[in-house]
Amino acid sequence: MPSANRSDLEIRSLTKRFADFVAVDDVSFTVPDGSFFSILGPSGCGKTTLMRMIAGFLREDSGDIFVAGRSIAGLAPNHRPVSMIFQHLALFPMMSVGENIAYGLKRRRVAKAEIAARVTTMLDRVGLPGAADKRIDQLSGGQKQRVAIARSLVLEPDLLLLDEPLGALDLKLREHMKVELKELQAEIGTTFVYITHDQSEALVMSDKVAVMNAGRFEQIGTPRELYYEPATAFVAGFVGNSNGWSGTVETIADGTARIVTDTGLGLAATAMGPLAAGAAVRVFVRPEAIHLALDEDEVAGLDNRFTGRVERVLFDGANSSVLVANPGWAEPVTVLLPQTSRFRGLDAGTQVRLGWDAGQAKCFGARS
Amino acid sequence: MRSEGRLALWLLLSPALLWLTLLIVLPHVDMVILALSERVRPRVYEFGFGNFAEFFKEPLYWHTFGRTVAFSLLATLATFLVAFPTAYYIAKLMRGRAKSLAFIACLLPFWVSELVRTLGWIILLRETGVVSTLLLDLGITGGRVEFLYNDAAILVGLVYSSLLFMVVPLVTSLDTLDDSMIEAGYDLGGNGFDVLREIVVPHAVPGILSGSIVVFMLTLGNYVTPTLLGGKNSLWFTEQIYNQFITRFNWQLGSAFGILLLVASSGIVWAGLKLSRQSLGTVIGR
Structure with a gap:
């Protein structure tokens, strides 16, 4: 045995x-x-x-x-x-x-x-x-x-x-x-x-x-x-889909880091592992963790809030996603399309709000 | 439009048709006619099977015939045994540049005429030749040894002159064997011999056959190598045909011999294909 x-x-x-x-x-x-x-x-x-x-x-x-x-x-x-x-x-x-x-x-x-x-x-x-x-x-x-x-x-x-x-x-x-x-x-x-x-x-x-x-x-x-x-x-980038940014830690408190991305965007994310201010990091957010909204007050309570324009809708049934572009981002952000009637008519060009909590975003020390 | 297309087709086909008719069909028809012409008086010929009867009556003829066929089969087998490891090494173990070089090395001797290559063997094997001198100088033999004019010398020469025609189809067919097939053979518990017998050889069967057919036919119809390396003892059937046509000026008997050789080679190739359950199309057409 x-x-x-x-x-x-x-x-x-x-x-x-x-x-x-x-x-x-x-x-x-x-x-x-x-x-x-x-x-x-x-x-x-x-x-x-x-x-x-x-x-x-x-x-x-x-x-x-x-x-x-x-x-x-x-x-x-x-x-x-x-x-x-x-x-x-x-x-x-x-x-x-x-x-x-x-x-x-x-x-x-x-x-x-x-x-x-x-x-x-x-x-x-x-x-x-x-x-x-x-x-x-x-x-x-x-x-x-x-x-x-x-x-x-x-x-x-x-x-x-x-x-x-x-x-x-x-x-x-x-x-x-x-x-x-x-x-x-x-x-x-x-x-x-x-x-x-x-x-x-x-x-x-x-x-x-x-x-x-x-x-x-x-x-x-x-x-x-x-x-x-x-x-x-x-692992964060390879397993599953993720939106990723490169940036630098500005401040860090209670495991939450304030990060400025290379394109000058401010983000709040959970630090994975010990990170100090000034450290180069990669930040990842899953498409399904991002809240997609049409009105500002829907995303009001979230740590990270952005406005963007729908660049493309990638329709794939239940896995449909939306590419949202913002002039401050290097690449458009992929967001899972909620399966509700409100978003059924979503088209390229529509102004949308995006939001996610710091807990949903993970930042890792970038390897030098 | 239609008749134009047809004309174009005939024009395109004509070289092949001319070649087939003038060089293959006509001579063979003539050979059959000659072979079936019995000499009754000087310059008077009648239809009959006398020439074939002559072949069976004279033991020297059919002994030589049987010996040539058997010897050709042996030479084909020997060529296969030498060529297979070579081909396996080139196809499976060599890569890139070294592989092309090895392939060219096999091809290189064939840039020289068969006669010259055979003379090369004579230089090596004759009584005052390289091998004999070397053995004498090393003190292995007490006197000079004649290596020429025996069956072994003929076999060596035949294998050498046929090697390429066996190596090329073998390399081609072994190249198509996926390496993972060999690995799977080992992975499932087979040793080297199992993998060779169960996987490599069965995969290479079409290549083995096409090489064997070509080598067998070339050997059976070879004239230079057996005559030069075997001398008077070679007893090769092509020599008999040559004698009838050139020395005896008996074209009728020579033609009969030619037809017998053709029938024998076709029959053996057919039997080989039947035994291995392959068709000529899959073997040659690859």
Whole structure:
């Protein structure tokens, strides 16, 4: 039985350099048994390098990798209790669906009858009963996805690595597969480590998400923590949509900073971490935290109040937003369009009021 | 408009049609006619299968024929065994500039005529040649050794002269194999041999076949290499054809031999495609 502190994946100060470039820089984390863990970061942040080291396709320069309490550093990929779902799935086109799933079992010299039984069970489990004799090119995108997962899971790995496998799917199917993957993971209980640059995939599916940037983890937390309590400026800007300004702290009192932006705008925001007067900061406000109003008195009680002109309405159903421009701002501010009849006729050119509390705006010390 | 288009089509097709008719169809028709002409008296010929009967009556002919076919198959296999690791290395392990250079290095010997390349082998392998001298100077052999004029010398020469025709289609087909496919093969517990047998080779089948077909046909119809490296013992069937046409001036028998060679090569290629369940279109048309 797993002990209390057992985790399926533990990474200890893993580092990988390519010539002068540090792709993964002293990264440490643990993934609890049976959880869905995502590594979220922009392309080039080192997440693929990290995953390839866990899978065994790249050798780490230093650090160690433990799976189920055992170090796997130095093992060849075919001897690791880890399986990987590739970005383009890498199903073997010269084999049928059943042969694809049976491939790993054959390598383990499992008896023929048992292979057949396990392939059938696995296909039922991923919702493709009777597909064993189909060719790979007869499958739809979503079906291929399931075959790839079945091919890995039939080996009962301690850990399943997924390298942006939803990237190639169209939007509708991707939304569907997100839910399906999450359900599948909850059902079978295998630890999933999912890497993606798509924040929505990470937020929807994961128990915990690590935000990676320039070879380091910026923050590890639940999707809610990352969204509502970002620890760094990068996380605040990368996870979810945000309006951002660069500026300097003028005064600071009770955790609320008065900031003057580079364009000369005065803002009140909550200081995240210790900040002193004169410090360079980044300020972030979520589009849904901004109160959009037509009259001045509607926003009267709020700490930050501005007047602007609607530049463009970006209609997207419930996710519709408005770009509001002000001569004092470098870029227009994105505000979520309230779903009320008052704003239904909102058009470009309309004068509007914007307001938000200092508690809704977060400022972070800018990295020099 | 319509007739103009048709005229243009015929004009565009005409070089290909002329080439096909004059250089392929007509000579073959003539060869069939010649092969089926039996000599009854000097300068008098009648229709008959006598020339083919002659082939089967004389053991030297069909021995040479069988030996040439078998030897060509062996040479094709040997070429594949040498070319595959080379092609795999070029296609999968090399990148960018080094890859193009390696490819050019394979091509380079073919800028020199086959005759010159074969003479190169003679310089290396003859009794007073480079290899023999080296072995003698190193004290490995007591006297000079003749490496030429045996089957091994023919095989070396044939493999060498066919290598490029195997390497190119193999590199082309291995290039299209996604690296992640190989990684997935390892990731799911396969070792190097499993990945090679289950993934790399099945993927490369069209390339292997198209290379094999070309190499087999070139080897079967090769004249220079077996004659120069094998000498009088080469017993290559093209030599028999040459003898009939040039030495004996028996064009009828020579034509019969030519047709037999054509039938044999077509039959073996067809059987190879059947066995590997590939079609000529997918193998050559890639």
